[in-house]
Amino acid sequence: xxxxxxxxxxxxxPRQWYNILADIxxxxxxxxxxxxxxxxxxxxxxxxxxxxxxxxxxxxxxxxEEVLSVYTIWRPSPLVRACSLERALExxxxxxxxxxxxxxxxxxxxxxxVPQAYYNKAFGIERIxxxxxxxxxxxxxxxxxxxxxxxxxxxxxxxxxxxxxxRKSMMQxxxxxxxxxxxxxxxxxxxxxxxxxxTPGSLGISxxxxxxxxxxxxxxxxxxxxxxxxxxxxxxxxxxxxxxKKQFKKIGEYPDIIIGCAGGGSNFSGMxxxxxxxxxxxxxxxxxxxxxxxxxxxxxxxxxxxxxxxAAYTPLLPMYSLGHSFVPPPVHAGGLRYHGMAPTISQxxxxxxxxxxxxxxxxxxxxxxxxxxxxxxIPAPETNHALAIVIEEANKAKETGEEKVIxxxxxxxxxxxxxxxxxxxxxxxxxYDLSDEELxxxxxxxENYPKPQLLKSR
Amino acid sequence: xxxxxxxxxxxxxPRQWYNILADIxxxxxxxxxxxxxxxxxxxxxxxxxxxxxxxxxxxxxxxxEEVLSVYTIWRPSPLVRACSLERALExxxxxxxxxxxxxxxxxxxxxxxVPQAYYNKAFGIERIxxxxxxxxxxxxxxxxxxxxxxxxxxxxxxxxxxxxxxRKSMMQxxxxxxxxxxxxxxxxxxxxxxxxxxTPGSLGISxxxxxxxxxxxxxxxxxxxxxxxxxxxxxxxxxxxxxxKKQFKKIGEYPDIIIGCAGGGSNFSGMxxxxxxxxxxxxxxxxxxxxxxxxxxxxxxxxxxxxxxxAAYTPLLPMYSLGHSFVPPPVHAGGLRYHGMAPTISQxxxxxxxxxxxxxxxxxxxxxxxxxxxxxxIPAPETNHALAIVIEEANKAKETGEEKVIxxxxxxxxxxxxxxxxxxxxxxxxxYDLSDEELxxxxxxxENYPKPQLLKSR
Numbered sequence: 001x002x003x004x005x006x007x008x009x010x011x012x013x014p015r016q017w018y019n020i021l022a023d024i025x026x027x028x029x030x031x032x033x034x035x036x037x038x039x040x041x042x043x044x045x046x047x048x049x050x051x052x053x054x055x056x057x058x059x060x061x062x063x064x065e066e067v068l069s070v071y072t073i074w075r076p077s078p079l080v081r082a083c084s085l086e087r088a089l090e091x092x093x094x095x096x097x098x099x100x101x102x103x104x105x106x107x108x109x110x111x112x113x114v115p116q117a118y119y120n121k122a123f124g125i126e127r128i129x130x131x132x133x134x135x136x137x138x139x140x141x142x143x144x145x146x147x148x149x150x151x152x153x154x155x156x157x158x159x160x161x162x163x164x165x166x167r168k169s170m171m172q173x174x175x176x177x178x179x180x181x182x183x184x185x186x187x188x189x190x191x192x193x194x195x196x197x198x199t200p201g202s203l204g205i206s207x208x209x210x211x212x213x214x215x216x217x218x219x220x221x222x223x224x225x226x227x228x229x230x231x232x233x234x235x236x237x238x239x240x241x242x243x244x245k246k247q248f249k250k251i252g253e254y255p256d257i258i259i260g261c262a263g264g265g266s267n268f269s270g271m272x273x274x275x276x277x278x279x280x281x282x283x284x285x286x287x288x289x290x291x292x293x294x295x296x297x298x299x300x301x302x303x304x305x306x307x308x309x310x311a312a313y314t315p316l317l318p319m320y321s322l323g324h325s326f327v328p329p330p331v332h333a334g335g336l337r338y339h340g341m342a343p344t345i346s347q348x349x350x351x352x353x354x355x356x357x358x359x360x361x362x363x364x365x366x367x368x369x370x371x372x373x374x375x376x377x378i379p380a381p382e383t384n385h386a387l388a389i390v391i392e393e394a395n396k397a398k399e400t401g402e403e404k405v406i407x408x409x410x411x412x413x414x415x416x417x418x419x420x421x422x423x424x425x426x427x428x429x430x431x432y433d434l435s436d437e438e439l440x441x442x443x444x445x446x447e448n449y450p451k452p453q454l455l456k457s458r
Numbered sequence: 459x460x461x462x463x464x465x466x467x468x469x470x471x472p473r474q475w476y477n478i479l480a481d482i483x484x485x486x487x488x489x490x491x492x493x494x495x496x497x498x499x500x501x502x503x504x505x506x507x508x509x510x511x512x513x514x515x516x517x518x519x520x521x522x523e524e525v526l527s528v529y530t531i532w533r534p535s536p537l538v539r540a541c542s543l544e545r546a547l548e549x550x551x552x553x554x555x556x557x558x559x560x561x562x563x564x565x566x567x568x569x570x571x572v573p574q575a576y577y578n579k580a581f582g583i584e585r586i587x588x589x590x591x592x593x594x595x596x597x598x599x600x601x602x603x604x605x606x607x608x609x610x611x612x613x614x615x616x617x618x619x620x621x622x623x624x625r626k627s628m629m630q631x632x633x634x635x636x637x638x639x640x641x642x643x644x645x646x647x648x649x650x651x652x653x654x655x656x657t658p659g660s661l662g663i664s665x666x667x668x669x670x671x672x673x674x675x676x677x678x679x680x681x682x683x684x685x686x687x688x689x690x691x692x693x694x695x696x697x698x699x700x701x702x703k704k705q706f707k708k709i710g711e712y713p714d715i716i717i718g719c720a721g722g723g724s725n726f727s728g729m730x731x732x733x734x735x736x737x738x739x740x741x742x743x744x745x746x747x748x749x750x751x752x753x754x755x756x757x758x759x760x761x762x763x764x765x766x767x768x769a770a771y772t773p774l775l776p777m778y779s780l781g782h783s784f785v786p787p788p789v790h791a792g793g794l795r796y797h798g799m800a801p802t803i804s805q806x807x808x809x810x811x812x813x814x815x816x817x818x819x820x821x822x823x824x825x826x827x828x829x830x831x832x833x834x835x836i837p838a839p840e841t842n843h844a845l846a847i848v849i850e851e852a853n854k855a856k857e858t859g860e861e862k863v864i865x866x867x868x869x870x871x872x873x874x875x876x877x878x879x880x881x882x883x884x885x886x887x888x889x890y891d892l893s894d895e896e897l898x899x900x901x902x903x904x905e906n907y908p909k910p911q912l913l914k915s916r
Contacts, residue, residue: 001468001523001526001527001530002527002530003468003469003530004468004530004531005468005530007465007467009465010459010461010462010463011461065459068459069459069460070834072459072460072461072462072463073462073833073834073835074834084605102560104834104835104836106873143834146830146831146834147542147834165876165877165880166624166873166876166877169876169877169879169880170836170873170876172879172880172883173827173830173836173872173876173879174830174831174836175831369631372604372631372632373604373632373633375531376528376531376532376562376601376604376605377531377562378562378628378631378632414631415564415624415628415873415874416873418623418624418627418628418631419623419624419627421627421630421631422623422627422630425630
């Protein structure tokens, strides 16, 4: 019998998250005046205990008991040897993955939704607002809020709200309130609806509505929550990589190549940062964040200061950006359609520690189907992007005969995204390419902003 | 930190299934002439190695290595302490469940789909046909066939095919071919379509088509597969209860009450039969199979000989039956809408070893939402029926102050059935009650068939 899974008991689950801010230098976020933004400026939006995590440079941060207790609903997640995939590819490479699709909402997102709900509750907050595009984040936050008895209101991009009714149903099952955005509940929403009554909505609009709904609650008991990009989100996700390190140690292995898809960057960071720590300290590892060719933030955009949202409500963040008003083509990986990239990941790319790759939509789905019919799991469209590079690297190893250890993150399952698989099989999916002119036009938005410094952490 | 899960390593997975036919007396299946049917009569429908399992009275049957290897994709499944549910109910009862929702298709069905695909492959079969109603079984068989490189053709009841497109997509993702039934591919299908071009289809029609498609393939390389009712299906599912026994032993517990939903009976048997063995040998346990009030096979129908399918293609089986032409009301638990019940379960009910219960649709969903918002998992509508009795028993324990150990099976998740939750929340779900007259009318179909004997196993 083949052994596939390396398990950890609940007792072996890590008790601290790893904070990469202890080990890299970062450009500070800036206000509209070009000066660094202090923590207090964020107080109307986030609870202070999360803001403290956002700016902390402590290397290790304790995971609260209450968060660990909820984590045990699905954690520790197994480290899986993809032996069926290896066999199908006839590769000498050993392929391992963390299976983050086993959480109730089906992705890695609850790793940060749960502590965010906990810290809000601990700070006395009674209601959290957020936005969601494809719905993975909104459903994860609804799940997390149900665990701590907090209300959850989710502004969902209207076109997704209409096209993905199951996501809305999931949020409702956990007691969350999901609203099509733009809505009439906020000034931002009403303004847009007045101008464009038939707008399909956008993530930018939804963020504006969610922030407005939070800061305009006069009781002071409402805050906003974000599922990616920010430092504290990356911090919470490191539970993935920290578990994986323990699991690799159990079997006496260590990855040569680490691969994850990256939209805002949360699942990638969570898996990779604990290994980045080793790379910073001299270990030889190749680490690849993977994005769609249709939204080439890391592979074709510059490292700049830009806003995290379309409405320019956030501070200016130092990151790779296609421009905050860029609207990516409609690829079926909603989680990867983001104009920017987490500042921490961006910093590591500037230093050459991470080497980004880009994959076309059709190559991603081809890889996803190969994995479905070998490993048995139907991966999320986002995850498929990582899989295309995994298979590419496994094929390289076959050519060279090297027994490379490849490690990737199965960031989520695709059961709620099966429509995109249908389209792939019926030939209705296509690739999108972007001209240099399109990108230059989109990037004009930040040409007069301050420029980040090129820092060297080591 | 709360400990929730009792894990087994892959090495600890049971190496044999438990066959209850070693421990109970059964009436034989009969042919249309009223005489017992021999194994050879089934040879055109099933491969001989599975027929041998169907009639075996060996207590323990080895699980092939190849099946164990595929089981490790999701097995062993965790035994979970439902501590959040216990707390919400303020019960002194300890509630445990096997989480069978973690398989790639999201239910317990692969426990038998995988060995069935394996044995067909070992017998030289290249193509398997089956029917599916709600789609859990069809998707599990497509998954299993993809693991062994066998073609899979699924006749899906037309109304479900139209209403549940995600299920069809799942089968396709695993390479299965899903066809709306009745179809023009079989004589049975064409005959029905000629008479009733707009028919929504039925499980009975789909079974007829699937059997015909198997036996009419002149190459002899096609067989039919059934996902419930038969002895070998119950056998394969016992991996659930056998794992659970090991897990309870690890924590020094043993269940006082065992609860599972039962349509054809496969998830219930799988969980319960290894414990039934103990009960037969003197252990005091209450064991409750739970069905919908709208399809009261065990609680209101007689123990008779009847056909397993509407078209009367199967042998006459000794079981509780509402009549093989009975069409249950459209409750949102497709897996529980079956007119009969597995002969093994039926036999154990006649002997008083199992005590069936019935639950209304609304009570089932109320319980499902309670579990969703405590344990975090959104259960399948079928599973919700078991949960209603779990909560009832936990509340009884609260009244009496007894620390009962309650064990149930989380037979599947409800992510593909979220429409039914939407209807529950919007008030569009209702209960169905059946009059005595309706049942008497339906049961006329078997009044002239032979009658089974009342046997006593102990």
